[in-house]
Amino acid sequence: MGKSSVIIVMGFLVIVGLAAPNINRMATRAYENFLVYHVRTQAHDIAVSGANIGANAVFLTPTWRSTISDVAFAGGEFTVRGENYGGNQVRIVSIGTYEKRKDTVIVILGPSTYAKFAYYSVVEGGNPWVTGDTIRGPFHTQGKVNITGIPVFYGKVTTRLGTNPKKTSAKFYGGYQSSVDLPLPTDFTNLIAAANSGGQVLANGDLWLKFDGDSVGWKTAAGDPYASVLTSAFASNGVIMAQSGNVHVEGRVSGHVTVSALGSSGLSKGNIFIDDDIQYTTDPRYGSSNDMLGLIANNNVFITENAANNNSVIIQAAILCRTGGFSAQNANTRPPSGVIDLLGGIVQYEKSAVGQYTISGGVVTVVHGFNKSYKYDDRFMFDVPPLYPATGGYETMSWYE
Numbered sequence: 001m002g003k004s005s006v007i008i009v010m011g012f013l014v015i016v017g018l019a020a021p022n023i024n025r026m027a028t029r030a031y032e033n034f035l036v037y038h039v040r041t042q043a044h045d046i047a048v049s050g051a052n053i054g055a056n057a058v059f060l061t062p063t064w065r066s067t068i069s070d071v072a073f074a075g076g077e078f079t080v081r082g083e084n085y086g087g088n089q090v091r092i093v094s095i096g097t098y099e100k101r102k103d104t105v106i107v108i109l110g111p112s113t114y115a116k117f118a119y120y121s122v123v124e125g126g127n128p129w130v131t132g133d134t135i136r137g138p139f140h141t142q143g144k145v146n147i148t149g150i151p152v153f154y155g156k157v158t159t160r161l162g163t164n165p166k167k168t169s170a171k172f173y174g175g176y177q178s179s180v181d182l183p184l185p186t187d188f189t190n191l192i193a194a195a196n197s198g199g200q201v202l203a204n205g206d207l208w209l210k211f212d213g214d215s216v217g218w219k220t221a222a223g224d225p226y227a228s229v230l231t232s233a234f235a236s237n238g239v240i241m242a243q244s245g246n247v248h249v250e251g252r253v254s255g256h257v258t259v260s261a262l263g264s265s266g267l268s269k270g271n272i273f274i275d276d277d278i279q280y281t282t283d284p285r286y287g288s289s290n291d292m293l294g295l296i297a298n299n300n301v302f303i304t305e306n307a308a309n310n311n312s313v314i315i316q317a318a319i320l321c322r323t324g325g326f327s328a329q330n331a332n333t334r335p336p337s338g339v340i341d342l343l344g345g346i347v348q349y350e351k352s353a354v355g356q357y358t359i360s361g362g363v364v365t366v367v368h369g370f371n372k373s374y375k376y377d378d379r380f381m382f383d384v385p386p387l388y389p390a391t392g393g394y395e396t397m398s399w400y401e
Contacts, residue, residue, distance in 0.1 A: 039101045042074065042098040042101075043096045043101040043103040044401065045096070046074055046077070046078050046103070047103040047104060047401075049073060049078065049094075050079070050096055050105070051080065051105040051106075053080060054093075055092055055109060055394075057082065058090055058092070058109055058394055059393060059394060062393065064082055065082045065090070066081070066082060067082075068080050068081070073096075074098075078096045080093065080094040080095075088111050089109060089110045089397065090109040090110075090394065091106065091107070091108055091109075092105075092106070092108075093105075094106075107396060107398070107400070108396075108397040108398045109396060109397060110382075110395055110397040111391075111393075111395075112390060112393045113389060114185075114318075115384040115385065116381055117138050117346075117347055118137025118139060118346075118376035119135055119140075119346055119347075119374075120345075120346070120347040120348065121140075121325075121348055121351045122142040122143065122184060122348075122350065123143055123349060123351065124141055124143045124146055125350060126146065128146040129146065129170070130148045131148070132149075132151070133151040133152070134151070135154065135374075136155060136375065136376045138155040138157075139153055139155055139158070140157075140159065140180065140182055141160070141161075142181070142182070142183065143159070143160065144161045144163060145162075145163045147165070149169070150169045150170060151170050152171045152173065153170065153173065155174040155376070156176070156177070157176045158176075158178070159177075159178050159180065160180060160181050161178070162178045184347070184349060185322065188298070190387055190389075191260055191389070192243065194237055194239045194386065195235075195240070195241035195260070198239070199237050199238070199239030199241065200234050200239070200241065201241050201243055202241070202242045202245065204243070204244045205245045206245045206246045206247070207219075207220060207242040207245065207247045207248070207261075208220070209240065209248065209249050209250075210226055210249075211231070211250070211253045211257075212252060213281050214232070214254050215228050216228070216234055216240075217251075218234065231257065232255070237386055238256045238258055239258050239260070239386050240260070241259075242261045243263070244263045244269055246267075246269065247271075248272075248273045248274075248275050249274055250275045250278055252280065253291055253293045253316075255290065255292075256290070256385055256386050257292070257293050257294070257386070258295075258385040258387055259294070260272075260296040260297070261296075261297050261298065261299075262298045263299075265298075265299055271297055271300045271301070271302060272297045272300075272302070273302050273303075273329070274301065274302065274303050274313065275308065276308040277313060278314070280293070284379060285343065289379075291316075292379070292384070293316060293318070293385060294318045294320070294386070295317045295318070295319045295320070296320045297320070297322070297324065298323060299323055300325060300326070301324075302328065303329060303340065303354070305328070305329040305330045309337060310335060311338050312337070312338030312339045312340070312341065313337075313338070313340055313341070313370075315343070316343045316344055317344045318344050318380055318384065318385055319345065319346050319348070320348070321347070321348040324348065324350065325350045325351060325352030326346050326354075327353055327354055328340075328353070328354040328355060328369045328370055331369045332355075332368050332369070333368055334368055334369055337355075337369055337370050338371070339371045339372070340372050343376075344380070345377065345380060354369050354370045354372060355367075382397065
């Protein structure tokens with residue numbers, strides 16, 4: 001037994017002796033790998049921090065295009081610069097350095113527009129969001145969100161004045177933030193300039209538009225026949241405007257188009273009337289589509305009360321009403337008119353009615369006007385109709401690390 005034990009111990013010592021160098025090499029390599037990983041990670045984190053500081057500079061001062069050089073940070077340093085990129089976009093390039101290791105982060109920022117909202121209002125009025133209401137896409141109000149029951153918000157919700165009641169059971173799956181002040185634009189100077197330079201302007205009076213793919217029929221009196229022309233020839237930059245009147249629209253739109261109606265308050269000017277379905281030639285819900293429409297009214301966007309709209313209506317557009325709202329004409333007296341199938345977003349000064357309803361035993365019955373089926377066109381997060389009003393801030397378009 002003693003001799004065997006000696007042999008075993010000696011064998012063990014030989015094995016350990018042979019293995020020890022390998023163990024030391026493995027430990028050394030692990031330590032070296034850790035150091036390399038630490039240096040690489042630290043350089044990357046410094047570059048990310050510089051990119052955030054550059055992006056914040058643009059958010060605070062949208063005109064910022066400069067370079068911040070050799071800023072000491074977390075044991076290393078970063079240099080970040082902002083530069084014009086792709087028209088109205090801004091590129092932020094941040095280079096982080098740690099122990100001679102460099103890493104680069106590139107961020108592309110684009111102008112934020114009101115088209116990014118699935119829903120926006122300045123005044124919510126007395127109409128609450130209720131159980132069964134589902135809103136997909138960003139939501140903002142300058143007032144309070146009136147809530148009854150458990151509505152569901154899948155996009156981020158921001159408000160200036162909070163919710164009513166303050167404690168609510170609403171589901172904010174995209175997050176919630178209060179005290180966000182984002183007023184509607186006070187004028188359409190850039191839109192007017194674009195319409196007068198490469199667009200189409202009717203200086204006074206009303207305009208009727210009937211889109212048909214690449215073409216548009218237009219007239220300036222209800223009883224006149226439509227004159228058909230290629231949309232690209234009618235308005236090469238896609239901006240069509242009645243500068244002091246109303247606009248009536250219908251048909252199928254191809255390409256990027258913005259239709260606007262300006263003028264003083266009331267029904268005589270600054271309103272857009274949807275006389276029949278207004279939709280895209282290629283529906284983006286069922287494949288790739290380059291079709292995109294903006295409807296911008298100084299006052300209201302109405303669904304016209306007529307025979308065509310008394311059996312549902314399709315609307316595909318980003319809608320903005322600067323001093324009024326999106327509503328159905330004669331919402332409280334017209335007959336039950338089916339469903340508003342809307343793909344896009346609604347930005348309005350005041351939440352307006354599209355119908356009148358009764359509720360009995362939890363069942364909603366339309367007495368006048370429409371039921372609602374609203375879906376957000378999430379393409380508006382990254383692309384917008386021509387000259388759609390901007391918020392004055394920037395959004396992150398891409399972040400490359």
